[in-house]
Amino acid sequence: MNSSLNTLWALMRREVWESPFAFKWTPLGIGVLVVLFAVLMLVIGARLDAEMAFTLDAVRLFGDMPHEQKRLMVSGFLFAASNFFLQLMILIILFYLAGSLFDDRKDRSILFWKSLPVSDRMTVFSKLLTACVLVPALFLGAIALTHLALLVIGSIYALMAGINPLQDLWLPASLPKLWTVMALGLLVQALWLLPIYAWLMFCSSWAPRLPILIAVAIPAGVSIAQHSYSLISGFRLPDYNIGLIMLRRLGSGVLPGNANIDFSGGVENIEFNESLYMSFPAVFSHLLKPEMWVGWLIAAVLLAAAIMFRRRATDQ
């Protein structure tokens, strides 16, 4: 048991070694951009507001707000800043999974990997876990660093304005809760997207070339075929359209599972409060949806098929 955990960990580190740019430098790069953007805004602000009187007044005004409101503003701002990371992360994961069981077949290094005493099930599993856990963890790490940098900049302004940065910024930011909810939210998001991930790995395991294109073309083709069926059936659209189902799933999974926006009541009904992005019950409520479980079932079938193809795969 212990040795298979070690094997799994070694394989997952391998994935990061293979794609350091996507998994390490991209999140850090976004963090630097976000911080630079904040600094740029403040520099422009300082130019317009020569004596900094208005800026510092605004900071003091913020310091006088009730605690609840400060909390909503600071933590909401930090959560919003992390969305740049998370949307790019999904894109990176989708491309990573599409190549995950294809690239080593293409460059023939599969022959080296298969010369090691590692089962094909373990290989597939390590790549899936990399996408579901390790990559979100790396992105979350970069997000945390960015949060800290933004709060440090904020603290300088707080000190200049004479308010207490600890009391008025760091405490309202409620970083431990924000980060914990985000971490759980990312896990729930991965579970929600599991059938999409498994579909990409399945295509990657057998596609002779361009796995990402094949993974998109098959549902798109079926979807168009279903759609054109409506032409001969009196223009009644079929109730279930595989392409739309997949898009909807992807779309509702792009925001991390902790963003709990329900559009069914109309946009004007959304109330901006903490439960939108920082609530444990909201995160776990997703786990109780039947769509979630159906997704796991589909993912299990697709992954079993991917393992089967991987077992037979060589360099040709």
Next chain:
Amino acid sequence: MSSIITARNLSRQYGRVRALDGIDLEIPSGRIVGLIGPNGAGKTTALKAILGLSSYRGELSVLGMDPASQRDQLMRQVCFIADVAVLPRWARVHQIIELTERLHPKFSRQRCQRYLKATSIRPKARIKTLSKGMVVQLHLALVMSIEARLLVLDEPTLGLDILFRKRFYSNLLNEYFDEDRTILITTHQVEEVEHILTDLIFIKDGRLVLNSNMDEVYERYVELMVRPDQVEAARSLQPLHERVLFGRHIFLFDRRESTRLEALGEIHRPSIADLFVALMGDGENEDSAREAAA
């Protein structure tokens, strides 16, 4: 010693082509076996079946395991190098060493580093920046550092210079090989391996043409350098092959078929390359050689 590889009626078909046509094979422990054949003869197909990399029909047992379903367990005791350098191009040398150490229980880092010291490969180098020969050197160093019971080498020295090839085969023989290990080599550079082989297998069109140990091979096949006045007499004894070198006629005989050869000229041990040409060369070339000789 116990048998390392046992195959009965091993077959594999690609479409209508029979890549392996019912091969029977028995390779015991402690041998160095050369699997020699022309391109497309089924060498790689046979190796892939043995290594659990492709499906097959018939019976096959490697170290008592079924390669197709137990590849991961089998690879604890089997190492292989495929015909060209296949190390992942993105990795750095030290990463590949660390991965192998973590994933292979029988890998020795010290041994690997000792082998690499003799090369100009740096630990920080990326594999994609190494030359083809250096990648092969690295791969050989990795494989030689694993305590395996069966080592499969598919064209191991392709793209290496003569110095390294000589050193590799002498390392293989002196440091790596012992009676508990078996080495299976395929190569086109037959001259390089013929003095280290204990067994020889010729394969052609998916069938075994020859399968015996080297002593038997040299006992059975002889090369006869015929005196000019005896050429016709030698030709009447059904030689397997005839060639002309500096005006001397050289025949290759199977002693089982032909006797009383000593009277006709000098007898030599044939090289594997000549034996290969004699047994595998297509009829057309042989006829034209005979015509040219006549």
